[in-house]
Amino acid sequence: MTNAQLYTIIALCVYAIAMALIGCISYGKSKTLDGFLIGGRNIGAWVTAFAYGTTYFSAVVFVGYAGQHGWNIGLGSIWIGIGNAVLGCLLSWILFANRTRKMTKKLEAKTMPEYFEKRYASKGMKILAAVIIFVFLVPYSAAVYKGLGSLFSAVFPSVETWVWMLIIACLTAVYLVAGGYVATAYTDLIQGIIMIVGVVCLVVAVLSHSVVGGIAGLIENLAAIPKDGKQLTNIFGGSSFKFLCFNIMLTSFGTWGLPQMIGKFYAIKDTAAIKRGTVISTIFCIVIGCGAYLIGSTSRLILGDVLPTGGIDSVIPTVLMDVLSGGTAGIILLAVIMILLLSASMSTLEAVVLTSASAVAVDLIPAVRKKETKPETQMLLTRLLCLVFVACSFIFATQNIPIIVSLMSFSWGVVSGCFIGPYIWGLFSKKITKIGAYAGILSGLLTVGISTLVITLNSGFSVAAAKSPEMGVAAMAISFVIVPLVSAFTKNKDSKRIEEIFACYQED
Numbered sequence: 001m002t003n004a005q006l007y008t009i010i011a012l013c014v015y016a017i018a019m020a021l022i023g024c025i026s027y028g029k030s031k032t033l034d035g036f037l038i039g040g041r042n043i044g045a046w047v048t049a050f051a052y053g054t055t056y057f058s059a060v061v062f063v064g065y066a067g068q069h070g071w072n073i074g075l076g077s078i079w080i081g082i083g084n085a086v087l088g089c090l091l092s093w094i095l096f097a098n099r100t101r102k103m104t105k106k107l108e109a110k111t112m113p114e115y116f117e118k119r120y121a122s123k124g125m126k127i128l129a130a131v132i133i134f135v136f137l138v139p140y141s142a143a144v145y146k147g148l149g150s151l152f153s154a155v156f157p158s159v160e161t162w163v164w165m166l167i168i169a170c171l172t173a174v175y176l177v178a179g180g181y182v183a184t185a186y187t188d189l190i191q192g193i194i195m196i197v198g199v200v201c202l203v204v205a206v207l208s209h210s211v212v213g214g215i216a217g218l219i220e221n222l223a224a225i226p227k228d229g230k231q232l233t234n235i236f237g238g239s240s241f242k243f244l245c246f247n248i249m250l251t252s253f254g255t256w257g258l259p260q261m262i263g264k265f266y267a268i269k270d271t272a273a274i275k276r277g278t279v280i281s282t283i284f285c286i287v288i289g290c291g292a293y294l295i296g297s298t299s300r301l302i303l304g305d306v307l308p309t310g311g312i313d314s315v316i317p318t319v320l321m322d323v324l325s326g327g328t329a330g331i332i333l334l335a336v337i338m339i340l341l342l343s344a345s346m347s348t349l350e351a352v353v354l355t356s357a358s359a360v361a362v363d364l365i366p367a368v369r370k371k372e373t374k375p376e377t378q379m380l381l382t383r384l385l386c387l388v389f390v391a392c393s394f395i396f397a398t399q400n401i402p403i404i405v406s407l408m409s410f411s412w413g414v415v416s417g418c419f420i421g422p423y424i425w426g427l428f429s430k431k432i433t434k435i436g437a438y439a440g441i442l443s444g445l446l447t448v449g450i451s452t453l454v455i456t457l458n459s460g461f462s463v464a465a466a467k468s469p470e471m472g473v474a475a476m477a478i479s480f481v482i483v484p485l486v487s488a489f490t491k492n493k494d495s496k497r498i499e500e501i502f503a504c505y506q507e508d
Helices: 003-029 033-041 045-056 059-072 074-107 112-120 123-155 161-207 214-223 229-233 238-257 259-267 271-297 312-324 328-369 375-397 404-428 434-459 461-466 468-488 495-506
Strands: none
Touching: 003 161, 003 328, 045 074, 045 161, 045 259, 045 271, 059 074, 059 238, 059 271, 059 312, 074 112, 074 214, 074 229, 074 238, 074 259, 074 271, 074 404, 074 495, 112 123, 112 259, 112 328, 112 404, 112 434, 123 328, 123 375, 123 404, 123 434, 161 214, 161 271, 161 312, 161 328, 161 375, 214 229, 229 238, 238 259, 238 404, 238 468, 259 328, 259 404, 271 312, 312 328, 328 375, 404 434, 404 468, 434 461, 434 468, 461 468
8 A cells, every 4th residue: 555545545534534423413403304404594604605615616626627628728717717706606695695595584495496386386396396406416416426536546546436436425425314404514614624725735736846837837838838838828718718608607607596506595694694605605716716727727737748548537636646646745735635625525415415305305205295294204304315316326427427527517507507597586576477487497408408419419429518518508598588588478476475575685
């Protein structure tokens, strides 16, 4: 066993014990459904801000997005990190956090499907939303598994990737099932601190590499790369400008409709916490997002402009092994980085699992049975379904689907494309109707579904995968436009109920 493997195993064991302890300690606060899903709506600014940021960024950002776009686009890819921080985080908190907290509290909604049901008086919409969440967040989770599994395989080449994915699944299941949202929120705080320290250290290590030579050296050396030098140093992405813009829009505006992101606003305790959380979360996203893409942009230099054997998904793991494999300090930092990426992935995975399990246990099953389900039964179902969802996403991840970014892009595009219109307009406008909301969900679903089918039949799935960012952005835009358009030609039959709902903004 090498020193890198030994230090990584020690760090992994310490981390696993800490996460399990948090899950056990949090068990007492998750005995009610409200406590298990949204922490009793009493989560503070720092915890919520870090929960939002760590859910946003997983190993997929480093291994998939930063690796692929840093290699292909270069320095211009850093704009994705900036867009994520400003549009996906800052603007989201400013526009939606307080309204979401107040309206979901008024409606007593604990999940996105439950919000749709009570806002639009439609049990059918609740069922549809629950099905979409459960089906399409499986690939999202699979992408997280694959990203992290490939990293650990770089340190432990003799161990199969699926073994690491299984360890990740089991560890996530233990503390999530035990402690629910409270456990995930407090582990996110710890994970977030690890992520910030790790990214800062990694940026310093990468920029200090002999072939990079700091920021000035990075620009100069990238420009000297044959054929692609001009492209890699173009701050606006050069020939990839259009592709860059679509990725910024998908990964930034996409958070506006993702239930695992929006759910963080349900749980925050008050307006003062939201103001503090906005600043904290934005700073976190700037550090992590920009740091990840900056690291990715150095990959051509560190790897000698030769793509690794494993393809684009192996770029960042290979960079890490090259930069950090020499000397005791580098090996220790490598262990820290592995825990950083484990933290980033598990925080995303736990949010997705909790969102999907609650969609079925709280929203789908009671609606289909048409009978009132006891809270104790819902609690048990939610815990069991957390295990089921972890298992399903693990199995999906073990299938031979090579492109991590494509899995993430499709999931973001479909889920956010379906929900972004009905969710946002439902917060701001009394004129939005049930039919308009339905039209928004279905239009987002059909945009991605039909586009993928047509492109796959004509040109193959690989071409459709490459177009996933464009399809996702189109789905979000169409959903956002369709909802008020259809609502303008239909009527609300219960205007008194709508007025009562919107009275929440005058309350505190």
